[in-house]
Amino acid sequence: MTLSDCFALFVKFFFLLTPPFVMSAFLSVTKDNTIQERNTLAIWITLWILIISGVLLFFGGFIFKIFGITLDAFRIGTGALLFLTAVSLVRGDSIRVPSGDSVQSLAVVPMAIPITLGPASIGVLMVYGGEIKTGLGFFLAYLSISAAVICVGALLLVSNYIQKAIGKNGLVVLSKLTGLILAALSAQMIFEGADAFLLQTLEKLK
Numbered sequence: 001m002t003l004s005d006c007f008a009l010f011v012k013f014f015f016l017l018t019p020p021f022v023m024s025a026f027l028s029v030t031k032d033n034t035i036q037e038r039n040t041l042a043i044w045i046t047l048w049i050l051i052i053s054g055v056l057l058f059f060g061g062f063i064f065k066i067f068g069i070t071l072d073a074f075r076i077g078t079g080a081l082l083f084l085t086a087v088s089l090v091r092g093d094s095i096r097v098p099s100g101d102s103v104q105s106l107a108v109v110p111m112a113i114p115i116t117l118g119p120a121s122i123g124v125l126m127v128y129g130g131e132i133k134t135g136l137g138f139f140l141a142y143l144s145i146s147a148a149v150i151c152v153g154a155l156l157l158v159s160n161y162i163q164k165a166i167g168k169n170g171l172v173v174l175s176k177l178t179g180l181i182l183a184a185l186s187a188q189m190i191f192e193g194a195d196a197f198l199l200q201t202l203e204k205l206k
Contacts, residue, residue: 001137006144009128014148015181016082016121017049020174021089022152023159025115029106039157044107046153049116053125053145058138060129071130072193072200078123079189082182085120089179092172116152120186127189 001009026045030038064071113122125145132138155162163171 001132001140006140009141009144010148012185013121013124013145014151015178015185016124017116017148017152018085018089018118018175018178018182019152019155020171020178022111022116023155023162024168024171024175026111026156026159027163029111035160038160041107041111042153042156042159045111045116045156046149048108048112049149049152050146052112052117053149054142056122056125057129057132057142057145060126061132063126064130070197071127072196074123074130075127075189075193076197078120078127079186079193081118081123082120082186082189085118086179086181086183086186089175089182092176120182124189 026038026042030041033041063069064074117125128141129138132141166174
């Protein structure tokens with residue numbers, strides 16, 4: 001992977017994590033908690049996402065081999081899921097967050113999964129895991145993904161100040177813009193998967 005590839009992956013994964021939507025859910029969960037409790041939850045969410053992302057990235061290729069799934073088929077399926085996520089963001093659909101005994105009990109479920117790492121972002125991680133062939137490639141990809149996750153974690157730490165600055169309506173607008181970007185990414189993934197599938201089919205017919 002080149003530096004431009006790393007930066008492109010960082011930007012793509014940052015939007016896949018849907019920061020405005022995650023911040024809205026985070027603020028909803030922690031509305032009755034202290035600043036220290038909010039910061040603790042934000043750190044735990046970030047750590048869990050880093051761990052889960054690394055596992056999915058590393059084992060993505062093995063999962064394809066075990067189940068006999070082609071990378072192109074998975075790319076098309078992931079693109080379809082990503083499009084549904086985009087539509088949900090543009091429509092402004094909300095997600096219900098269950099209450100727990102403590103705010104930290106929500107760090108993994110539902111904050112890390114499925115609010116931050118949804119089916120689409122999980123699918124993208126597995127696709128990249130299946131595409132990368134070298135140890136250096138895995139390291140650079142995980143470094144880029146980690147940078148995106150840490151940026152989202154930093155936004156959670158200052159989410160209260162962001163909400164005060166732009167208001168709830170501002171977060172809604174950002175969520176819709178994120179949805180539009182994700183819709184374009186989903187279309188690109190579907191086109192790439194379909195294009196590769198058609199090329200393979202034509203080669204077999206020759």
